[in-house]
Amino acid sequence: MRFRLLEEAANRNVLINREALEIMLCEAQPLAFLDGLLTRLGNEALVVGKSDVLALQACEDALAPVLTKSSAPRNKRHADIEVLAESDVTGESRCEGKMADFAKYFLERYKGIRKILEDERRRDIGGAMPIERAIRMDRDVKIIGMVSEHAETKNGHRILTVEDLSGSCKVLIPKDSEIIGESIVNDEVFGIVGKPSSRRDMIIASALVRPEIPLQNPWEVNDSVSSVAFLGDVHVGSNTFLDSHWERMVKWMRENAHDMDLDYLVLPGDVVDGIGIYPNQEDELIIADIHQQYAQLAELLKELPDHIRIIIQPGNHDAVRPAEPQPALSEVFAESFDSNVVMAGNPAVIMIEGRRVLSYHGRSLDDWIASVQHLSYEEPLLAMKDMLSRRHLAPIYGNRTPLAPEKKDYMLIDKVPDIFVTGHVHGAHAEEYRGVRMVNASTWQSQTAFQRMHNFHPDPGVMPIVHLGNGQISMQSFS
Secondary structure, three states, rough: OOOHHHHHHHHHEEEEEEHHHHHHOOOOOOHHHHHHHHHHHHHOOOOOHHHHHHHHHHHHHHHHHHHHHHHHOOOOOOEEEEEEEEEOOOOOOOOOOOHHHHHHHHHHHHHHHHHHOOOOOOOOOOOOHHHHOOOOOOOEEEEEEEEEEEEOOOOEEEEHHHOOOOOEEEEEOOOOOOOOOOOOOOOOOEEEEEEEOOOOOOOEEEEEEOOOOOOOOOOOOOOEEEEEOOOOOEOOOOEEOHHHHHHHHHHHHHHHHOOEEEEEEEEEEEOOOOOOOOOOOHEEEOOOOHHHHHHHHHHHHOOOOOEEEEEOOOOOOOOHHHHHHHHOOOOHHOOOOOOOOEOEOOOOHHHHOOEEEEEEEOOHHHHHHHOOOOOOOOOOOHHHHHHHOOOOOOOOOOOOOOOOOOOOOEEEOOOOOOOEOOOOOOOOEEEHHHHHEEEEOOOOOOOOHHHHHOOOOOOOEEEEEEEOOOEEEEEEEEO
């Protein structure tokens, strides 16, 4: 509230000295009091001092309109939030796990990323041709392919096997090439510029072209005054759940959320600790019933201000299928929650006051970190950048992240988000990347035995907040 008072005064070209500020903070409605004070002083005041505040407090006539204004309920904006149906697998899963399902799944991925690459603004890969035709040319060619294999030769060259709808070919990246250091993962799709070898048995690459986020992707400032907050990996039911951190967060929200227009809250998965997720988990549970875990979460969320609209998604600890994309929690668990809580699948795109929020629990971070040398659990934003660069949340198939072969690829990032949030790795990080606000949403669980065994230190009790109007990110810590 201290900073809010100073900001409001600065907007009217007025400064508040320290003594005056301390007195105003003791008022029941500090902002309303400040408004009444500045109205009384008019345009002549440059600095508000202690005597100005005391004079208003002593003047009953001047104080009356302030009290009248303070007692009237504030007219909050109507909540503007929607989970886009086309981004959410809930109620739409039709896959049976047959070979035909997998073939269609990867075909949909290839077509989706090829469409992004073939956008008319992408001159670097315009005019790409099928592999079958390109391999026979005697000039530079452009192709768009999916990586099925990649390896390094004894001489330090890299060999890729890429395929498209016409066939497959080898791609050589020479060890002295400028792109030799590019990180490449299986099953990603990108463009390749190069020249077929003299024997027409491979293409020697000179450039890789990823779908990427456009460089010209500014955050368009609008008139929204609202903010959205993120609570990652709550893990209700675990004996490592941080009650004290949560209570401090609730107290802060009750005191500040209304005045700062914090109107939306997203919980991107692992909202409870679950049952039987890992060996001997029962030794670390204080609530050993999955229904009671969700019931307890519902009670905890009821402590938050009523005006806040809440989105809950599942993660790998929640009571849904482990394969991604994951559907929303079923009605069996959802019925415990108040009407201001909406259930969504994982991943999902949430439109909040015109902003496109891509929310994904982040299980595939395990695969990214295991497959790409420069990535680590301490810096999850680097892996999130790779997801945005590839325009795909989980391209690597067959590792730790189980993927369901749905009839469309819900993991594809077909449209550029304004905000991209993940959880899963229990870190608290935020950064802007090519206009996208990236957030890794902390945790409300202290270090577990498993994390201690791997010398991993979480960053708990932090709530990232993004202002929907200007895009500013703040990290509110309750440690």
